[in-house]
Amino acid sequence: MSASTGVRRGGLRRAEARAGLLLISPTFLVVLALVVLPVLWTVALAFQELRLIQLSTAGLFGEYTLENFEEVFTSSGFWGSLATTLVYATLGTGSAIGLGLVAALALRQGFRGRALVRASMLLPYVAPVVAATFVWGVMLNPQFGVVNAVGTGLLGWEEPVAFLSQRTSEVSLLGLEVGVPTALLTVVVFEMWRSFPFAFLFLTARLQAVPGTLEEAGRVDGATPTQRFRHILLPQLLPTIAVLALLRFIWTFNNFDDIYLLTGGAAGTDVVSVRVFDYLVARGDVGAASAQALVLAAVLAVLVVIYLRSGAKEEVA
Amino acid sequence: MADLAPARPAPPAPSGGPPAVSSGSPGRRGPRPRRWTRDAVENRAIAVLRPLVIAALLAFTLFPFYYMALLSVRDLSALVAAPARLLPALSELTVATYADVLAPTAEGGQGFLRLIANSGVIALGTVALTLLFAIPGAYAVSRLRFPGRRHVDALFLAVYLFPSILLAVPLFVFFTRAGLRGALGALLLVYVSQTVAVSIYVLRNYFATIPASVEEAAAIDGASRWVTLRRITLPLAAPAIVSNALFVFMIAWNEFLFALLFLVEDRPRWTVSLGLSQLAGSIEVPTTVLMAGSVILTLPIVVLFFASERLLTGGLTAGAEKG
Numbered sequence: 201m202s203a204s205t206g207v208r209r210g211g212l213r214r215a216e217a218r219a220g221l222l223l224i225s226p227t228f229l230v231v232l233a234l235v236v237l238p239v240l241w242t243v244a245l246a247f248q249e250l251r252l253i254q255l256s257t258a259g260l261f262g263e264y265t266l267e268n269f270e271e272v273f274t275s276s277g278f279w280g281s282l283a284t285t286l287v288y289a290t291l292g293t294g295s296a297i298g299l300g301l302v303a304a305l306a307l308r309q310g311f312r313g314r315a316l317v318r319a320s321m322l323l324p325y326v327a328p329v330v331a332a333t334f335v336w337g338v339m340l341n342p343q344f345g346v347v348n349a350v351g352t353g354l355l356g357w358e359e360p361v362a363f364l365s366q367r368t369s370e371v372s373l374l375g376l377e378v379g380v381p382t383a384l385l386t387v388v389v390f391e392m393w394r395s396f397p398f399a400f401l402f403l404t405a406r407l408q409a410v411p412g413t414l415e416e417a418g419r420v421d422g423a424t425p426t427q428r429f430r431h432i433l434l435p436q437l438l439p440t441i442a443v444l445a446l447l448r449f450i451w452t453f454n455n456f457d458d459i460y461l462l463t464g465g466a467a468g469t470d471v472v473s474v475r476v477f478d479y480l481v482a483r484g485d486v487g488a489a490s491a492q493a494l495v496l497a498a499v500l501a502v503l504v505v506i507y508l509r510s511g512a513k514e515e516v517a
Numbered sequence: 518m519a520d521l522a523p524a525r526p527a528p529p530a531p532s533g534g535p536p537a538v539s540s541g542s543p544g545r546r547g548p549r550p551r552r553w554t555r556d557a558v559e560n561r562a563i564a565v566l567r568p569l570v571i572a573a574l575l576a577f578t579l580f581p582f583y584y585m586a587l588l589s590v591r592d593l594s595a596l597v598a599a600p601a602r603l604l605p606a607l608s609e610l611t612v613a614t615y616a617d618v619l620a621p622t623a624e625g626g627q628g629f630l631r632l633i634a635n636s637g638v639i640a641l642g643t644v645a646l647t648l649l650f651a652i653p654g655a656y657a658v659s660r661l662r663f664p665g666r667r668h669v670d671a672l673f674l675a676v677y678l679f680p681s682i683l684l685a686v687p688l689f690v691f692f693t694r695a696g697l698r699g700a701l702g703a704l705l706l707v708y709v710s711q712t713v714a715v716s717i718y719v720l721r722n723y724f725a726t727i728p729a730s731v732e733e734a735a736a737i738d739g740a741s742r743w744v745t746l747r748r749i750t751l752p753l754a755a756p757a758i759v760s761n762a763l764f765v766f767m768i769a770w771n772e773f774l775f776a777l778l779f780l781v782e783d784r785p786r787w788t789v790s791l792g793l794s795q796l797a798g799s800i801e802v803p804t805t806v807l808m809a810g811s812v813i814l815t816l817p818i819v820v821l822f823f824a825s826e827r828l829l830t831g832g833l834t835a836g837a838e839k840g
Contacts, residue, residue, distance in 0.1 A: 213662070219742060220663030223653035227713050228669060230650060234710035235676050238687035245687065252693070299574075306570045317571065319826045321578050326822050328771040330790040331811040334797050335585040338804055346584060349601035393577065424556040425563055447678075454680030457773050461794060473682040480686055481778075489686050497683050504678050508671070 239497070245490035252484030268491040277470070278492070285471040288384065289453040292391035296452075297444055299392055300399025301437075304407055305429075318404070325397035333461035336390055340364055367468040383467035387459050391452060399444050406440040407433070443507075450503050454496055472496055585815065589614055589808040596805060614809035622784075627796060629789065629810055636770055636788040639701065643708040643769035644762050650713050652758065655720035656746060660729070673714040681711060681774050689778045699786060704779045708772065712765045719764070723757035724750065763825050767818055789814045 247264040272278050307318055324332065339345050342360035351357040361369060363386040368379040410433060418428045456473040459465060465474035472492055479489035587605065588596065595609035620626020658666060688707060689698075697703040727750060735745045751758070776791040787795065793810050796802045 216661050217663040220657040220661030220666065223657035223661070224663070224669060227650045227654035227717065230706065230710050230713060231672065231676055234688070234707055235679065235684065236672070238684050238691065239679070241687045241691070242683070245690065250690075252690075302570065303574050306567055306574065309567070317575060319823065320575065322826075323582060323819065323822070324578060326767055326818055327582070328773075328790055328814050328818060330771075330773055330794045330797075331585065331815045332581065334793060334807065334811050335581045335588075337797070338588065338808070339581060339584055344597050344600040344804075346601055346603070353601055393581075397578075422556070425559045450678055451680065454682055456680075456682040456685075461773070473680075476682055476686065480689060486686065486690055493683050493686050496680075500678070500680070500683070504675060507678070508674070 242490045242493055242497070245486055246494045248487050250486040252480075252486055268487040272488055272491045272495075277475070278472075281470045281472050281475050282495070284384065284469065285453060285473075288388060288391070288455075288459075288469070288471055289449050291385075291388045292395070292452040292455075293445055293448040295388060295392040296395040296448055297399045297441060299396040300401075300444075301403055301441070303396065303400045304403035307404070308407055321400055322397045324394045325401075329394075329457045330461060332394060333390070333458060336393075337364060337462060340386065364463050365467050381468050383463055383469050387462055387469050390458060390462060391455070394458065395448060395452070398448070402440055402444055403437060406437055410436045446503060446507050450500060450507075453503075454500065582815070582819075585808055585811050588805055589812045591805055593803045593805045614803075614806045615813075617806045618809045618813065627792070627802060627806065627810065628784075629792065629813055631785065632787050632789045632792045633813065635786060636790070639705060639708070639788060640766050640769040642701075642705050643712060644765045646705060646709045647712045647716050647765045648758065648762060650709060651716035651720055651761070652751070653746075654713070655717045655724055656750065658717060659721040659724035660732075673717055676710075676714040677718065685774060685778060688775070692779065698779050699783050700779075701786065704775060707775050707779075708769050711772075711775075712768055716761050716765060719761050720754065720757055723754050727753050760825065763821055767821065770818060 246268055247266065249263070249265055249267060303321055307314060307321075340347050340363040342348050342362045345360075347363070348357070348360035352360055361382065364383055366382040369382045370377045371380050414432050414436075415428055418432050423431065454473055455471070456477060459469050459471055460474050460477065463469045465471065465478065473496065476489050476492045476496070479485045479492065583603075587603065590610050590612060591605050592609045592611050595605070616626070618627045618629045620628070621631065622628040657663065658670060684707075692698045692700075692703055731753070732745050732749055735749050736742075740748065771790060772788075773790045773794065776788045777794070780786045780788065780791060781795065784792075789810070793807060793814055796807055796810070
């Protein structure tokens with residue numbers, strides 16, 4: 201290559217650029233047509249009065265109005281739904297990462313069959329969401345679910361708990377009756393079960409990359425296991441945990457499948473994504489559905505920018 | 518739910534085992550006095566807690582799968598009579614549930630055989646199309662300099678992070694308008710648009726580990742870029758391509774939202790996921806029959822996962838790693 205003249209090198213460059221564009225263009229076109237343009241179109245739809253039944257007669261671009269946002273922002277349900285979504289995403293992310301960390305640390309030391317145990321722990325993450333939510337729904341069923349059967353039979357519960365259809369239940373805590381958001385906590389526990397393997401996988405990989413000499417040095421200096429975790433391991437893991445928290449939060453915040461399949465958005469689990477679906481399919485109110493989707497997108501955009509700016513993506517190794 | 522949650526967070530594990538056992542280099546460590554120091558207490562506690570935590574985690578993780586398999590072979594009346602029995606009597610076991618769920622609807626079954634075929638066609642089609650698009654794309658992004666390469670990179674990352682619910686509205690409206698909502702081809706393309714970005718990331722990262730000098734050597738021997746790609750680069754990248762194919766298959770096989778939006782009105786076109794979710798609400802189909810359907814939906818994924826776990830775990834991390 202070094203012997204080639206400037207002209208020839210320019211020709212090669214151009215040939216390379218042509219080949220590159222040719223190879224990337226099919227993917228680019230699919231993504232453009234089915235992701236980018238639809239997202240932009242959502243913006244246009246959010247500013248139109250469009251109902252599903254008028255669809256065959258309406259043009260793609262109609263009259264623009266702010267009514268959808270007015271309707272969405274002034275409806276009492278929306279802000280409560282946004283709050284529910286935040287609580288769900290925060291608790292779901294935190295518990296999944298916490299459990300993933302526990303699993304990664306507990307399985308750090310080798311033993312016979314560890315590879316099999318590790319693989320088994322990834323199952324909730326790869327299993328079909330419809331099957332997982334169905335089996336959880338049956339497990340928690342008040343009539344014949346195993347959890348309630350064990351709870352009333354062995355643990356002395358006074359009556360079965362309708363985990364997925366009860367908004368709150370009174371739990372006596374130190375003599376005080378406290379209202380607990382039953383269904384919301386149940387979907388959070390499901391989210392923890394389903395996505396802790398993701399955190400487990402990343403934290404295990406990161407733990408393997410921690411130099412053994414660091415901990416050995418700590419041990420020689422007399423640091424106890426908890427001290428070594430607090431002062432040696434945890435600082436090494438924090439960047440990974442930060443990235444995981446951001447990624448999991450993004451996905452949990454927008455999660456539709458799990459809640460729709462578990463509760464249908466009832467009993468205080470009415471997250472924004474399920475509302476978007478209901479407005480679109482049940483009410484056929486395309487404009488209001490788009491407006492709420494845009495709110496989700498705005499939150500997401502902020503998070504993605506944080507993610508890209510942080511430079512933290514290089515930390516996940 | 519407390520009974521399902523794992524016991525309690527475990528203190529961290531020392532990497533080299535309890536210090537009392539000489540796992541490290543004993544020469545560097547002084548004799549350890551056998552007293553109840555904080556170190557000794559913590560190590561004892563960890564030694565006791567670790568197996569407990571692992572057992573609790575395994576139970577929490579795997580119990581729903583065991584329960585699924587169990588209920589799929591239990592007789593319904595036996596289940597209602599003794600819902601807490603986790604080791605069923607041999608007499609109440611049955612495979613009639615599987616016969617019922619698989620049989621065609623015309624014969625009074627739930628027609629899952631047909632749904633399996635639908636899911637299989639859609640998942641395999643998605644794999645084939647995604648690879649067809651992603652392999653050249655990933656090669657271009659990792660090897661060739663072209664205008665806009667960096668922007669394409671950022672775009673694909675954004676697409677990967679974009680959740681499908683945000684696309685639900687415009688795609689639903691558009692395909693309804695175009696009269697293509699029930700078309701399998703339309704659904705296939707939507708699936709490809711969801712998987713192609715992450716595929717490019719995974720494959721690009723793998724291409725980057727193949728030394729460019731190997732390809733340059735082929736070029737010097739007179740091979741064209743296409744011959745090099747087909748004869749040199751693709752065979753070397755085979756492990757990544759296979760793991761990516763499995764990953765895409767799982768996404769397409771498991772997918773729910775778009776199947777619901779596009780196919781729900783047309784029962785003969787349902788996927789297994791969609792069929793199970795639609796029948797789950799009905800009171801006419803017994804729970805145990807639907808559990809058999811759940812096993813049918815889950816089993817291919819579990820088998821594929823364990824058969825290729827080593828390949829796939831790399832793929833899962835690589836997939837979310839995004840270079």
